[in-house]
Amino acid sequence: MNLPFPIRTECPPGACVCDREALLADPNADLRILRLTREEEKRLVDRLENLSSLAxxxxxxxxxxxxxxxxxxxxxxxxxxxxxxxxxxQLADQPGLCRKTKQNIPAAIRRSMERHPEIAYAILDGYDLVGQGGLDLSGGDE
Known part of the structure; x- marks a missing residue:
């Protein structure tokens, strides 16, 4: 199959469960994930490791x-x-998503949160875990 864009090379046999060949065989399949070549994945991981805010x-x-x-x-x-x-x-299961990619993206986001804890705090605050609705840490006896 000739596609107008470069696609990810196949993983070694038995190393992945991405089901790349079945995805390529389906004429109605969403092939966007195959655009994530190994080089593009490295760029994506690098970008995710250098996040500076929740936005x-x-x-x-x-x-x-x-x-x-x-x-x-x-x-x-x-x-x-x-x-x-x-x-x-977590990354949702998706045909064509390599097992290694499914591990690398969350790891990169986690490293970014370790470097910029304010991202993790903002996520927790979104669930009201560090916000105003919780504990009174002021030390008052009211």
Whole structure:
């Protein structure tokens, strides 16, 4: 199949479950994810590692969805969040999405949050976990 854009090369046999060949065989399939070549993935991971704000993260989430069809879900743990490991970052299952990519994107976002904790705080605040509705930390005896 000849496509008007370069596509990701296939993974070694048995190394991935991306189902790339079935995706290419389906004439109605969404092939956007195949545009994410290994070089483009490196650029994406680098960009995600250098996020500086929650707005920047949301912008990248929207761009990944628009350009590649990738859906990223970021939620705090149902229990307790002490580190960025307590924030769940998941990519929705998608034909053509490489197993390695599915690991690299959340890891890059997590590294960005470790460098800029204000991103993690803003996410937690969005769930009212560090906002005004919680504990009174002022020390008053009212």
């Amino acid at each position: 920047d993260l949301r912008k990248m989430e929207a761009r990944m969805h628009d350009q590649l069809g990738i859906v990223v879900t970021i939620t705090p743990s149902a229990r307790e969040v002490r580190t960025t490991r307590g924030i769940h970052i």
